[in-house]
Amino acid sequence: MKPRLFTPGPTPVPESIMLRMAQPIIHHRTVEFQKALHDVGEGLGYLFRTSQPVMTLTSSGTGAMEAALVNTLSAGDEIIFVNAGKFGERWGEIAGVYGIVAHEITIEWGTAVTAEQVLEALGKHPSVKAICLTHSETSTGVFTDVQAIAAALRPGFQGLIIVDGITAVGAHEMRFDDWDLDVVVTGSQKGLMIPPGLAFIVLSERAWKSAESSTLPKFYFDLKLAKKAFATDDTPWTPAVTLVLGVADALAMIREEGIENVWNRHARMASALRAGVAAVGLQPYGNPPSNAVTAVMLPEKGEEFSSLMKKKYRITMAAGQEQLKGKIFRLSHLGYYDEADMLAVLYAIESALSDIGHQYTSGAGLAAAQKVFNGGR
Ligand SMILES: *Cc1c(COP(=O)(O)O)cnc(C)c1O
Numbered sequence: 065m066k067p068r069l070f071t072p073g074p075t076p077v078p079e080s081i082m083l084r085m086a087q088p089i090i091h092h093r094t095v096e097f098q099k100a101l102h103d104v105g106e107g108l109g110y111l112f113r114t115s116q117p118v119m120t121l122t123s124s125g126t127g128a129m130e131a132a133l134v135n136t137l138s139a140g141d142e143i144i145f146v147n148a149g150k151f152g153e154r155w156g157e158i159a160g161v162y163g164i165v166a167h168e169i170t171i172e173w174g175t176a177v178t179a180e181q182v183l184e185a186l187g188k189h190p191s192v193k194a195i196c197l198t199h200s201e202t203s204t205g206v207f208t209d210v211q212a213i214a215a216a217l218r219p220g221f222q223g224l225i226i227v228d229g230i231t232a233v234g235a236h237e238m239r240f241d242d243w244d245l246d247v248v249v250t251g252s253q254k255g256l257m258i259p260p261g262l263a264f265i266v267l268s269e270r271a272w273k274s275a276e277s278s279t280l281p282k283f284y285f286d287l288k289l290a291k292k293a294f295a296t297d298d299t300p301w302t303p304a305v306t307l308v309l310g311v312a313d314a315l316a317m318i319r320e321e322g323i324e325n326v327w328n329r330h331a332r333m334a335s336a337l338r339a340g341v342a343a344v345g346l347q348p349y350g351n352p353p354s355n356a357v358t359a360v361m362l363p364e365k366g367e368e369f370s371s372l373m374k375k376k377y378r379i380t381m382a383a384g385q386e387q388l389k390g391k392i393f394r395l396s397h398l399g400y401y402d403e404a405d406m407l408a409v410l411y412a413i414e415s416a417l418s419d420i421g422h423q424y425t426s427g428a429g430l431a432a433a434q435k436v437f438n439g440g441r
Pocket of ligand 1: 072126151198200251
């Protein structure tokens with residue numbers, strides 16, 4: 065079998081983009097590169113549904129998370145963050161390093177924070193400057209309704225709503241301007257279909273105002289420099305030129321498909337995969353589920369199952385992390401995937417289940433997924 069990558073970052077890269085990135089390197093202070101950067105800026109605005117500059121940073125997604133905090137806050141400022149998984153937890157870890165006082169909303173892994181819980185935490189800590197959320201918690205496969213939370217917070221809360229959209233952007237509806245968000249970040253190796261190495265960040269006017277008084281240390285991730293450079297299709301430092309050229313093509317693909325179609329495709333693939341695994345007697349993990357990644361409880365003989373998936377069927381899945389280690393497996397449908405990919409992975413799951421002697425109706429997973437794709441017929 066062909067090797068197939070089903071991890072929620074890195075995700076598969078379209079062949080046309082790999083070829084673009086294989087071309088000879090160009091210098092970044094050239095008209096050709098400026099044009100690419102200009103197109104990337106426009107494409108990102110389309111993706112995030114914003115008229116604010118969306119800046120491209122050369123780092124992984126975590127770099128943009130760090131940039132979000134150090135550019136808008138000062139030591140001693142208070143934030144609220146949600147620990148419902150490994151990535152939500154990260155907001156608290158970054159805050160701790162910089163002397164930001166981080167109040168944790170502790171949520172059982174596999175569930176999502178609600179607007180009521182956020183409002184309750186805000187009631188206890190009314191002087192917080194920012195509320196940090198994780199739109200799609202990749203470690204548990206759970207979606208958080210950022211739109212509903214933001215709507216419940218406004219207009220009473222005029223602090224910052226900072227969102228880790230790293231596996232949500234491109235998979236779930238995101239309307240940065242309409243939802244009145246303040247910072248959203250994402251990374252290149254997730255919904256943007258290119259290799260790891262770039263991160264993207266957008267700030268609202270409110271967030272730029274906070275940046276004026278922020279005193280936390282920053283040099284490489286000073287977003288004021290990035291914004292100034294953005295205005296002339298430039299970057300403050302040498303960008304990952306090759307990746308920028310790649311993402312220009314990826315954004316053009318997203319635009320051609322249409323952002324709403326992209327969101328719908330992700331919803332369709334996620335719901336088909338969930339239906340498929342349930343139909344062969346596996347238990348989807350986490351609720352409400354993310355459209356970017358599906359987490360599933362491992363069957364009995366889970367280790368053998370995972371090993372067969374990897375070695376015999378050549379599917380690279382993601383395992384559970386920390387407390388979910390040995391309990392779940394995770395499959396991505398984020399970025400460059402289609403319906404046939406979901407059928408391929410379900411075929412492998414059915415085959416591996418059959419190999420370990422799991423009782424199920426052969427073909428039931430594939431049929432359930434196809435039924436979703438065929439609109440329930
Ligand atoms: C992948 C991921 C990150 C971390 O991004 P890196 O690119 O590994 O730094 C953060 N948050 C979420 C939700 C992610 O999926």
